[in-house]
Amino acid sequence: MPNLDLIGAEVLHAEGLSRTPLSFAEGHITQRSAGRQVDLTGFQVLPGIVDLHGDAFERHLAPRRGAMKQLSEGLVSAEAELAANGITTAVLAQFVSWEGGLRGSEFANQVFNGIRDTAPELVTDVRPQLRFETHMLDLYQDLPQRMAEWGVGYIVFNDHLPHDRLAQGKLPKRLVGQALKAGRSPETHLAQMQDMHARREEVPAALDALCAELSQRGIRMGSHDDQTPEQRAEWRARGVSLAEFPETQEAAEAAHAAGDAVIMGAPNVVRGASHNGNLSALDLISMGLCHALASDYHYPSPRRAALMLAQSGLLDLAGAWALVSSGPAQVLGLTDRGTLMPGKRADIVILDKATGRVAATFAAGRVSYMSGAIAERFAA
Incomplete structure (x- = not known):
């Protein structure tokens, strides 16, 4: 199960989008840095x-x-x-x-x-x-x-x-x-x-x-x-x-x-x-x-x-x-x-900002779907 810091993306919270990094470890959203950084500039991270x-x-x-x-x-x-x-x-x-x-x-x-x-x-x-x-x-x-x-x-x-x-x-x-x-x-x-x-x-x-x-x-x-x-x-x-x-x-x-x-x-x-x-x-x-x-x-x-x-x-x-x-x-x-609040399950969908299409999906911190250019960023 990956422990990751997602940086560079627009992250959706109740108050709207922000560029605050989102981290998750052991299947849950965390407040602290969790591990390897993945640059998701050009993407949006949503619940x-x-x-x-x-x-x-x-x-x-x-x-x-x-x-x-x-x-x-x-x-x-x-x-x-x-x-x-x-x-x-x-x-x-x-x-x-x-x-x-x-x-x-x-x-x-x-x-x-x-x-x-x-x-x-x-x-x-x-x-x-x-x-x-x-x-x-x-x-x-x-x-x-x-x-x-x-x-x-x-x-x-x-x-x-x-x-x-x-x-x-x-x-x-x-x-x-x-x-x-x-x-x-x-x-x-x-x-x-x-x-x-x-x-x-x-x-x-x-x-x-x-x-x-x-x-x-x-x-x-x-x-x-x-x-x-x-x-x-x-x-x-x-x-x-x-x-x-x-x-x-x-x-x-x-x-x-x-x-x-x-x-x-x-x-x-x-x-x-x-x-x-x-x-x-x-x-x-x-x-x-x-x-x-x-x-x-x-x-x-x-x-x-x-x-x-x-x-x-x-x-x-x-x-x-x-x-x-x-x-x-x-x-x-x-x-x-x-929601993407700390302590919640790391249930995440990542959208290509330009097209609105799903680029990747994580359920409880595990990859359930990933396709295209975004996969290269996680593999780098």
């Missing part, structure tokens, strides 16, 4: 990105239909992409859903076991998140124990059933395609959705009990796609304190007013709007209602979103970068990272 929700890893685990036989190889490949985008802490969001296929229980079991067994070998801090479909009532009893076996300490609740169409007796959109991906006939897939929809009145009480047990176990809990203040209040009453990708300003305002963390997608910022017409992350950020940005489905987006926010003048660089570093770290309760 490593903490990504608290991303599912772009799926393409590495199942590049074509069906999972890879060795998920560990896919996770190693996914880590390379994470590190190349400056991400030093990554929460991998995996579904357990009636949708089946890559979102089904069988694939999720492989993924969570793979993360549990492979993550200790990686440089990037990789953690699992369970995205759980609330109407899968048959799984409730065993879920807390399964999560313990998987090492999952973070769950987000979703409901993607097409209730309106099912209530009207209409066929759900894309039924045939979804059924084929899940390996079921369209008739079987539809019957499953209809059965879950018919039991919808059982879900609130079941969620109350499940969330109470998960809370006792110290599980971090979030809701997904909140639409109304009333929905957010229901989740809050269950101890679900994270509002992930709220769909309306009213739901986001209600979450913020109650002290809940509001998480939005970085691709929403990069695009300037939600890809499916929901609430704009830019609007929430401008109103001070967003605590953190997540990669969602695109790992380059947290870095790009933060730089775009700073370049637009909506936030200064320190405030924009906090949305992808210290903000997410606080949401996850990770007090040892997110």
Whole structure:
């Protein structure tokens, strides 16, 4: 593990950029000179990105239909992409859903076991998140124990059933395609959705009990796609304190007013709007209602979103970068990272000042990514 003094670079702290050298030793930022000097003139040194929700890893685990036989190889490949985008802490969001296929229980079991067994070998801090479909009532009893076996300490609740169409007796959109991906006939897939929809009145009480047990176990809990203040209040009453990708300003305002963390997608910022017409992350950020940005489905987006926010003048660089570093770290309760203060983990991303591209990434003081001319400076 290298002990280094990074000199000549612009270093980002809460008060802004400075040219004060940054030193780290034994995996942590230090106040004193740590060892060999590396001149990083022309580069910027920033806190490593903490990504608290991303599912772009799926393409590495199942590049074509069906999972890879060795998920560990896919996770190693996914880590390379994470590190190349400056991400030093990554929460991998995996579904357990009636949708089946890559979102089904069988694939999720492989993924969570793979993360549990492979993550200790990686440089990037990789953690699992369970995205759980609330109407899968048959799984409730065993879920807390399964999560313990998987090492999952973070769950987000979703409901993607097409209730309106099912209530009207209409066929759900894309039924045939979804059924084929899940390996079921369209008739079987539809019957499953209809059965879950018919039991919808059982879900609130079941969620109350499940969330109470998960809370006792110290599980971090979030809701997904909140639409109304009333929905957010229901989740809050269950101890679900994270509002992930709220769909309306009213739901986001209600979450913020109650002290809940509001998480939005970085691709929403990069695009300037939600890809499916929901609430704009830019609007929430401008109103001070967003605590953190997540990669969602695109790992380059947290870095790009933060730089775009700073370049637009909506936030200064320190405030924009906090949305992808210290903000997410606080949401996850990770007090040892997110800033470059002495004593914190040496989670560092180094950007080429001219291009804004990632030149190198360190996680807990270890190199997870390095490319191009900057490698010559460290090798000199």
